[in-house]
Amino acid sequence: MPLVPMRALLDHAAENGYGVAAFNVNNMEQIQAIMAAAVKTESPVIIQASRGARSYSQDNYLRHLMLAAAELHPQIPLAMHLDHGNSPATCFSAIEQGFTSVMMDGSLQEDGKTPSSFEHNVKVTKEVVERAHAAGVTVEGEIGCLGGVEDGHGAGGDPMAHLTDPAQAEQFAAETGVDAVAVAIGTSHGAYKFKKKPTGEVLKMSIIAEIHRRLPETHLVMHGSSSVPKELIDIINAYGGKMPATFGVPVEEIQEGIRNGVRKINVDTDNRLAITGAIRKVFFEKPEEFDPRSYMKPAREAMQAVCEARMIAFGQAGFAPKVPKVSLEEMARRYHRLGR
Ligand SMILES: [Zn+2]
Numbered sequence: 001m002p003l004v005p006m007r008a009l010l011d012h013a014a015e016n017g018y019g020v021a022a023f024n025v026n027n028m029e030q031i032q033a034i035m036a037a038a039v040k041t042e043s044p045v046i047i048q049a050s051r052g053a054r055s056y057s058q059d060n061y062l063r064h065l066m067l068a069a070a071e072l073h074p075q076i077p078l079a080m081h082l083d084h085g086n087s088p089a090t091c092f093s094a095i096e097q098g099f100t101s102v103m104m105d106g107s108l109q110e111d112g113k114t115p116s117s118f119e120h121n122v123k124v125t126k127e128v129v130e131r132a133h134a135a136g137v138t139v140e141g142e143i144g145c146l147g148g149v150e151d152g153h154g155a156g157g158d159p160m161a162h163l164t165d166p167a168q169a170e171q172f173a174a175e176t177g178v179d180a181v182a183v184a185i186g187t188s189h190g191a192y193k194f195k196k197k198p199t200g201e202v203l204k205m206s207i208i209a210e211i212h213r214r215l216p217e218t219h220l221v222m223h224g225s226s227s228v229p230k231e232l233i234d235i236i237n238a239y240g241g242k243m244p245a246t247f248g249v250p251v252e253e254i255q256e257g258i259r260n261g262v263r264k265i266n267v268d269t270d271n272r273l274a275i276t277g278a279i280r281k282v283f284f285e286k287p288e289e290f291d292p293r294s295y296m297k298p299a300r301e302a303m304q305a306v307c308e309a310r311m312i313a314f315g316q317a318g319f320a321p322k323v324p325k326v327s328l329e330e331m332a333r334r335y336h337r338l339g340r
Contacts (some may be wrong), residue, residue, distance in 0.1 A: 002327065002328075003066060003070055003078055003079060003080050003100045004077050004078065004079055004100060004323075004325070004326060004327070004328075005079065005100045005101060005136050005137060005138045005326060005328055005331045006046055006079035006081055006100060006101030006138035006140075006179070006180070006264075007101070007138040007180075007326075007331060008077065008079075008324065008326035008331065009044045009045075009046065009077055009079055009323060010179065010180060010263045010264060011219075012044070012319065012323045012324065013219075013316065013319075014219060014261075014263055016322075017258070017259075017315070018258065018314060018315030018316050018319065019254070019257070019258040019262055019263055019264065019265050019314040019315060019316065020043075020044060020046055020263060020264055020265070020314065020316050021046070021265050021266075021307070021310045021311060021314055021316065022046035022047070022048045022081060022083075022221075022264050022266045022267070023045070023046070023047055023048065023267055023268070023271060023307060024049065024050060024053065024083060024266070024267075024268035024271070025047055025049060025062075026053045026057050028065055029296055029299065029300045029303075030275075030300075031047060031065050031066065031069050032300055033271075033300045033301075033303035033304040034069075034303075034304075035069045035073050035076065035078075036304045037304045037305075037307035037308040037311060038073070038076045038078075038307075038311065038320065039073055039075075039076060040304075040308060041308055041311045041312060041316075041317035041318070042075075042318050042319070042320040042321065043311040043318070043319065043320055044076065044077040044078070044316055044319055044320050044323045045076060045077075045078055045079075045311070045316070046078075046079045046081050046101070046264065047066065047069070047078065047079070047080055048081040048082065048083040049062055049080075049081075049082065049083060049099075050082075050083040050084055051082075051084065051085070051086065051090060051112075053083075054094075059093075059094075059097040060097075062097075063080075063097050063098045066078070066080045066098070067098070075320060075321065076320050077320060077325075079100050079101050079138070080098065080099050080100050080101065081099060081101040081102065081103065081138075081140070082094040082099050082101070082103055083103055084103055084105045084112070085102050085103055085104050085105060086105060086108070086110050086112045087124065088128050088131075091103075091104050091128045091131075091132065091139075092131060095131070095132060095135055095137050099137070100136075100137055100138065100328060101137060101138035101139070101140065102128065102132060102138070102139055103139075103140040103141070103142070103182070104124055104125045104128040104129075104140070104141055105141070105142045106121035106122070106123070106124040106125045106142070107121055107141075107142040107143060107144060107162075107184075108145065108154075112154070115145050115162055118168060118172070121141070121142075121172065122172060122175045122176055125141045125176040125178060126175065126176045129176055129177045129178055129340070133177070133332065133335040133340060134332060134336075135328060135332060136327070136328030136329055136330070136331035136332035136333075136335070137331075138180070138331075139178050139180070140179065140181065140182060140221055140264070141172065141173075141176060141178040141180070141181050141182070142181065142182040142183075142184075142223075143165075143168060143169045143172045143181055143182070143183065143184075144162050144163050144164030144165065144168075144169075144183060144184030145162035145184055146162075146182075146184050146187060146188060146189055146223050146224050154189050162184055163184050163185065163207060164183040164184045164185065164211065166207060166210040166211045167214075169181060169183065169211045169215060170211075170214040170215055173215050173218045177340040178218065179219060180218065180219040180220070180221050180263070180264060181218055181219075181220060181221065182220075182221040182223050183207065183208060183211055183220055183221065183222070185203060185204040185205065185207045185208055185222075186198070186203045186204050187203070187222065187223060187224035187225060187249055188224045189223065189224045190224070190269060191226070191228055191243070191246055191248075191269045191272075191273070192244075192246045193224060193226075193228065193246065193247060193249065194246070194247040195246070195247070196247060197250065198247060198249065198250070198253065203249065203253055205253070205256055205257060205260065208220060208257050208260045208261060209260040209261075212260050212261030219261075219263040219264060220257075220260075220261045220262045220263060220264075221262070221263070221264040221266070222249075222254065222257055222264070222266065223266045224249070224266070225248075225249045225254055225265045225266055225267060226249070226267050226268060226269035226270040227248040227249055227250060227251050227254075227270055228247060228248030228269060228273070229248075229273075232270065232273040232274055232277055232306075233245070233246070233273065235277030235278075235280070235281065236273060236276055236277045236280055238281075239277070239280035239283070239284040239285075240280055240283075240284055241276070241280055248269065248270070251310075251313045254313070254314065255313065255315075258314060258315065265310075265314055267306075267310055270306050270310075271303045271306055271307070274299075274302035274303045274305065274306045275299040275302060275303050276299075277302065278295070278298040278299040278302035279295045279296075279299050281298070282294055282295040282298060
């Protein structure tokens, strides 16, 4: 199966009440780990690359790796998504490179750091929606700003400073026609999200419920949603690492989000932790090893285990054979018919 528009996956997830993990990648082993997990759990899946990943691995390598994944596993509905595009130009170049979905993060200015105005956000997002939908490509926007910084992108600082306003989210969706919207509910990018286990005071699930009530047709996205499991930090530290104690978003909280309309959940940090722990373990236990495969293989397996666990927890497992096959061309015709 060719790469599919992300909208097709999210629509099916909404109809069936589940969430879809969107895993970040930079290299072949990460893509292989995700696909192995998707095959084993029969999951539809979103693979995403940030601007940092695109410059690290180069679009041509990424595109061909993704096409290889689709060719090897035609039974898995697979969308290729740009994470945090900072400008329409970034999104357009991704579409030219074969991405079937893009995020236009107009919540920040083009520098990827400074919170922008609502008007700026609507303007750039709308521009991307017009061009993307004509090609059948899905668009995710962001309203409100997440805390933290990932791959050089993010407002940083206090995640409670720019929470999403549900009324503004409603206006944003109406004015732009976006397919999905990332909401800021107190989560942060990166490993260091919370100093203690988050509760209702720091994680505003009520905002998600209210946005979903106002926008039942727009898919909600949770960023900064790695769970940062203690077991993975412990492995890193047991083999020479020095990571301080930290808490992510508990899987149960994400499941609560899914019950309230969240359809895409971004996971990156957990996979980074799994890979690093596995590599450290080999280096520590077998210091004489120098074949990269001796540590990349266990790293890939460790990431696969995290992906499988998330796919099962988010409810996407088992749905791969049931997602309707929608091509970019068909999706473009649908947008045209609906006039958006
Ligand atoms: Zn993000």
